[in-house]
Amino acid sequence: MMTSFSRRTALQSLASGFGYLAFSGLAHESSAREQEGAFDLSPKTPHFPARAKRVIFLCMEGGPSHVDLFDYKPALATRNGESLHSKQDGGLRLLGSPFRFQQQGESGNWFSELTPHLAKHADDLCFIHSMHTDLPNHSQAFLQLHTGSFQFTRPSLGAWTLYGLGTLNNNLPGFVTINPPSGNGGAKNYGSAFMPSICQGTKIGTNQIPDFYAKFMGIDKEPGPPLKWVGNSFQTRQRQRQQLDLIRDLNTSKLRRDSQHQEIEGAINSFELAFRMQGELPELLDLSDETSDMLQQYGIGNGQPTDRFGRQCLLARRLAEAGVRFIEITAPTSWDHHFNLRQVLGESCLATDQPIAALLQDLKGRGMLQDTLVVWAGEFGRTPYAQSGSGRDHNNLGYTIWMAGGGVKGGFKYGATDEIGHKAVENKCHLHDLHATLLHLLGFDHRKLTYSHAGRSFRLTNVFGNVVEEILS
Known part of the structure; x- marks a missing residue:
């Protein structure tokens, strides 16, 4: 029988392995067991030579306003205050962007005045201006962005990446999510669903837990040291x-007796990963070995508004350099700007613009951008008409994302919305098309990367999706 001391130590190892995902019970909803033994995460050969070895997903939760950032619409400014339609439509009045736009780089792509640092990388970015998704509701759209489905629990994009490629470092999780939101589907957005539980994301830090509760529970709100319970001061490594x-x-004996047991495989994997993480993760999360110039480049320190997201971006680079396949980082402020757009959108950009530009520059300087796919996206965009006079509502009919590195054309734009930025009208790109393209860049035919479950071969794109060949370098 395990002593209370042993149980406590076991829980510590378990929690460190999945950063409170497993400890809180959330891992149970995404645990699975392969029919024949444990899933092998050793590096795998994709269907064809990959352009990208890893993904850094910059998640702008809430729906950033494309018409105020990258999708310049002079007609919207000209028609400011007009009714959305020719007939009276309940007060939907067009709202011209209050921000100045300017063309940047040799590509001449348009950037808002809110993104001065990112604008310097105009010729590295590949814009898709014709994105659209199925629903304008946060929870469904956010889940579809991450898993391809808003109706059913499905493996996340990160889980598919890890399942297909395997890991480059057995001492670290192959899929890490830094400060993910607890709402809009929560752990389902980085879960593995019916795939092996080892493919799910490891959560580090959190964006949406009150400070007093985080302190009481010993939860890390901020990514970085000290990561709670990753070490064990009670026993030697041999013990x-x-x-x-x-x-x-x-646990293995019980798994054999039960044939299938969702929780046990997750427990075995998390114990083992937690043990291996003790030797490498604490040092990886410790930014003290970075130079002052590097910290300044990311906007870290001195209470700057860029400090929190700067740390996340720098950690993403360090994790990518250490062999993590898929890293997602969520912006510390919501982009759901229904009111006071001029102020709150400016605040969101102030917190993220410099760190993102620093990440791109850092990856380029290390020769990593060419095989690292950086993706910037929210679950949808915003309407060209005003809400409450000073904000914008959700818009799933047309919006913008951008990518960099990893085999996409730099200084390129694809697709377009109409003259006011309301609907995608040229080279429309659905989320299924985006997912098919991301898998293609990782070396996979999205129609052939499948997982057998309940008598059916599942894939990230379901029965949809076309690779956007035009954006490939």
Whole structure:
């Protein structure tokens, strides 16, 4: 029988392995067991030579306003205050952007005055101005962005990436999500659903837990040291190994008896990963070895508004450099700007613009951008008409995302919305098309990367999706 001391140590190892995902029970909803033994995460050969080895997904939760950032619409400014339609439509009045736009770089792509640092990378970015998704509701659109489906629990894009490519570093999770939101589907957005649980994302930090509760529970709100419970000060490493071997043998024995048990495989994997993480993760999350110039480049320190997201972006580079396949970082402020657009959109950009530009420059300087796919996206965009006179409503009919590195054309734009930025009208790109293209850049035919479950071969794009060949370098 395990002592209370042993149980506590086991829980510590478990929690460190999945950063409170497993500890809180959320891992149970995405645990699975392969029919034949444990899933092998060793590096795998994709269907064809990959252009990208890894993905850094910059998640702008809430729906950033494309018509105020990258999709310049002079007609919207000209028609400011007009009714959206020719007939009276309940007060939907067009709202011209209050921000100045300017063409940047040799590509001449348009950038708002809110993104001065990112504008310097105009010739590195590939814009898709014709994105559209199925619903204008946060929870469904956010889940569809991450999993391809808003109706059913499906593996996330990060889980598919790890499942297809395997890991480059067995001492680290292959899929990490930094400060993910707790709403809009929560752990489903980085879960593995019916895939092996080892493919789910490891959560580090959180955006949406009150400070007092985080302190009471010992939860890390900020990514970086000290990551709670990753070390074990009670036992030597040899004693830990002996203890985990015993726990693993007991769990494996029960797994054989039960044939299928969702929780047990997740427990075995998390114990083992947590043990291996102790030797590498604490050092990786410690930014003290970065130069002052590097910290300044990312806007870290001195209480700057860029400090929090700067740390996330710098950690993303360090994780990518260490072999993590898929890193998602969520912006610390919501982009759901229904009111006071002029102020709050400016605040969101102030917190993220410099760190994102620094990440791109850092990756380029290390020769990593060419095989690292950086994706910037929210779940949808915003309407060209005003809400409450000073903000914008949700818009799933047309919006903008951008990508950089990893095999996409730099200084390129694809697709277009109408003259006011309301609907995608040229080279329309659905989320299924985006997912098909991302998998293609990673070396996979999205129609052939499948997982057999409940008598059906599932894929990220379901039965849809076309690769956007025009954006490939």
